Amino acid sequence: MKVVSPSTMRELDRKAIEDMNVPGIVLMENAGREVALAVKRLWDEDPLKKKRKVVLFCGKGNNGGDGFVAARHLANMGFEPIIFLVAEPEAIKGDAAINYHIILNMDISVIIIESGEDLDKAREHCGDAAAIVDALFGTGLRGEVQGTGRQAIELINSLDVPVVAVDIPSGISGETGKVLGAAVRARETVTMALPKMGMVLYPGAAYAGKIIVADIGMPSSILKSVKAEAELLEKDQVAGLFKPYPPDAHKGTFGRVFILAGSAGMTGAAALCSLAAARSGAGLVTLGTPESLNDIMEAKITEVMTLALPETPQRSFSIKALGKALEFSSQCDAAAIGPGLSRQDETRDFIRQFVAACPVPMVIDADGLNALAEKPEILAGLKVPAIITPHPGEMARLLSTDAGAVQEDRVGAVREATKRFKCTALLKGARTMIAAPEGSLWINPTGNPGMATGGSGDVLTGIIAAFLARGMEPWEAAAAGAYIHGLAGDLAAAAKGEISLIASDLLDFLPEAFSKFEARSSNTQPIDG
Numbered sequence: 001m002k003v004v005s006p007s008t009m010r011e012l013d014r015k016a017i018e019d020m021n022v023p024g025i026v027l028m029e030n031a032g033r034e035v036a037l038a039v040k041r042l043w044d045e046d047p048l049k050k051k052r053k054v055v056l057f058c059g060k061g062n063n064g065g066d067g068f069v070a071a072r073h074l075a076n077m078g079f080e081p082i083i084f085l086v087a088e089p090e091a092i093k094g095d096a097a098i099n100y101h102i103i104l105n106m107d108i109s110v111i112i113i114e115s116g117e118d119l120d121k122a123r124e125h126c127g128d129a130a131a132i133v134d135a136l137f138g139t140g141l142r143g144e145v146q147g148t149g150r151q152a153i154e155l156i157n158s159l160d161v162p163v164v165a166v167d168i169p170s171g172i173s174g175e176t177g178k179v180l181g182a183a184v185r186a187r188e189t190v191t192m193a194l195p196k197m198g199m200v201l202y203p204g205a206a207y208a209g210k211i212i213v214a215d216i217g218m219p220s221s222i223l224k225s226v227k228a229e230a231e232l233l234e235k236d237q238v239a240g241l242f243k244p245y246p247p248d249a250h251k252g253t254f255g256r257v258f259i260l261a262g263s264a265g266m267t268g269a270a271a272l273c274s275l276a277a278a279r280s281g282a283g284l285v286t287l288g289t290p291e292s293l294n295d296i297m298e299a300k301i302t303e304v305m306t307l308a309l310p311e312t313p314q315r316s317f318s319i320k321a322l323g324k325a326l327e328f329s330s331q332c333d334a335a336a337i338g339p340g341l342s343r344q345d346e347t348r349d350f351i352r353q354f355v356a357a358c359p360v361p362m363v364i365d366a367d368g369l370n371a372l373a374e375k376p377e378i379l380a381g382l383k384v385p386a387i388i389t390p391h392p393g394e395m396a397r398l399l400s401t402d403a404g405a406v407q408e409d410r411v412g413a414v415r416e417a418t419k420r421f422k423c424t425a426l427l428k429g430a431r432t433m434i435a436a437p438e439g440s441l442w443i444n445p446t447g448n449p450g451m452a453t454g455g456s457g458d459v460l461t462g463i464i465a466a467f468l469a470r471g472m473e474p475w476e477a478a479a480a481g482a483y484i485h486g487l488a489g490d491l492a493a494a495a496k497g498e499i500s501l502i503a504s505d506l507l508d509f510l511p512e513a514f515s516k517f518e519a520r521s522s523n524t525q526p527i528d529g
């Protein structure tokens with residue numbers, strides 16, 4: 001699903017209104033009606049409360065205009081709307097003003113909020129409301145919210161009443177998802193035509209609650225042709241990346257994966273990564289392992305073959321492993337390098353030389369990335385497709401910045417990495433994002449904080465390697481890998497809780513994740529559900 005910034009959305013509105021002659025007031029009508037219907041659905045879920053009062057907080061812009069329309073439809077549905085206008089009536093203009101005057105003609109109560117004292121009085125009205133509609137600010141918000149707007153947001157958040165936000169929770173930047181001073185915490189957000197970046201990225205995503213994308217009558221040709229800032233991965237789309245197994249499939253059909261992982265103290269990373277590749281449909285998986293660890297790995301993992309390679313005194317790969325590793329990789333369809341390799345100097349040299357000469361597509365993670373941080377030109381010079389899968393700390397090392405700066409602008413960081421290193425970049429963390437060199441950006445909605453546990457990244461690397469080996473394009477392998485990895489995490493968290501989730505649970509839940517996924521769902525799924 002396409003995700004847009006407020007400026008792209010404004011351009012879409014302009015095209016609909018000016019180029020295709022859809023009156024703006026028609027779009028506003030549809031928007032407001034969808035909001036009223038969302039409130040009605042919420043109420044239907046819990047009609048026993050029998051409250052019929054709906055409080056709508058409206059601002060002076062078009063977001064407020066959507067709120068006035070919603071109030072009219074709610075009144076027609078038998079609700080008792082009350083509007084708190086957090087603006088001077090004279091400031092309302094255009095389509096919003098037309099709808100405001102209809103409200104006045106309908107005798108719907110409008111209480112004008114000019115001060116903190118007015119808000120104290122408003123609070124008394126809110127306690128027995130069935131729902132609150134937040135139509136204070138939409139995508140037109142600029143800079144921090146201050147004054148009565150901010151106090152109104154704080155009031156809404158202090159009440160124990162479900163909130164339906166119009167277009168985007170007031171106070172969230174539609175561009176970045178950042179909180180601009182204060183922001184409304186919504187149960188649901190009815191967003192117009194397309195989701196906005198700010199409700200897909202954190203923290204905005206947490207404020208938006210369930211996202212409902214409303215059809216407001218925007219001509220479909222406009223929506224199809226828009227160059228969106230990003231795409232939110234969806235189940236059906238990911239499912240489409242898997243071609244069905246041919247009935248006469250054999251081990252060679254799904255590819256051979258070569259994994260270089262592990263060192264003394266980090267054999268678990270090697271086991272998790274290679275088993276994840278096996279669980280993700282690779283035909284044959286071979287784990288290259290420092291030779292003295294070979295027996296341990298053979299005992300730990302059954303389905304994966306091992307290749308013992310020369311090691312350092314610290315039991316990590318030595319530079320002498322290079323020839324054999326490269327020779328073996330040439331018989332494979334994809335390679336993965338990085339989990340638990342250690343930061344030994346000699347191992348670092350091995351990694352650099354292996355990556356530079358590897359003849360097959362590869363995924364590079366963890367210590368693989370650490371080894372390249374001071375020699376990023378190796379990445380940019382590769383002749384085979386590569387995917388890098390840094391977490392924010394590793395991304396910071398690659399971009400010579402700090403993890404805080406990466407998290408501050410995750411979109412900017414992942415785009416910079418793909419541009420600078422000329423490979424597919426996957427930035428891990430809540431809302432993992434994947435950027436491809438030709439400019440596309442994918443955002444993954446699956447996953448949960450329970451996955452922030454040692455080894456879960458190693459599982460992701462193995463999944464992606466398996467997908468590369470079966471012939472997916474790098475961005476496809478990265479996107480499908482992130483989605484299924486997160487889905488396995490969500491299933492594991494649902495069964496075991498987030499607190500005790502460990503990385504091997506992800507392996508256990510991969511089969512269920514794949515099976516969910518084969519059973520195609522309809523496209524009416526909530527986008528963050």
Ligand SMILES: NC(=O)C1=CN([C@@H]2O[C@H](COP(=O)(O)OP(=O)(O)OC[C@H]3O[C@@H](n4cnc5c(N)ncnc54)[C@H](O)[C@@H]3O)[C@@H](O)[C@H]2O)[C@@H](O)CC1
Pocket residue numbers: 013024027028031059060061062063064065066136137138139140141142143144145146149166167168192216
């Ligand atoms: N243009 C269109 O065709 C449509 C727009 N729609 C709605 O219109 C919204 C965008 O409307 P607008 O562009 O009028 O803007 P908004 O209604 O989002 O709000 C911005 C208003 O608040 C003021 N403002 C901005 N930053 C502020 C701050 N920090 N503190 C206090 N006041 C601030 C602005 O002067 C403006 O009047 C969308 O979010 C959506 O809800 C929908 O009606 C659908 C159609």
Ligand SMILES: Nc1ncnc2c1ncn2[C@@H]1O[C@H](COP(=O)(O)OP(=O)(O)O)[C@@H](O)[C@H]1O
Pocket residue numbers: 366391428429430431432446447448449450451452453454455456457458459460485486
């Ligand atoms: N809050 C979260 N929401 C979704 N996914 C998360 C969250 N926290 C962590 N993850 C995922 O868990 C994995 C952690 O990987 P990583 O940081 O490499 O850890 P490790 O090195 O211990 O394996 C990544 O895929 C990341 O996207």
Ligand SMILES: [K+]
Pocket residue numbers: 063134135136137138165166167168169170
């Ligand atoms: K809003």
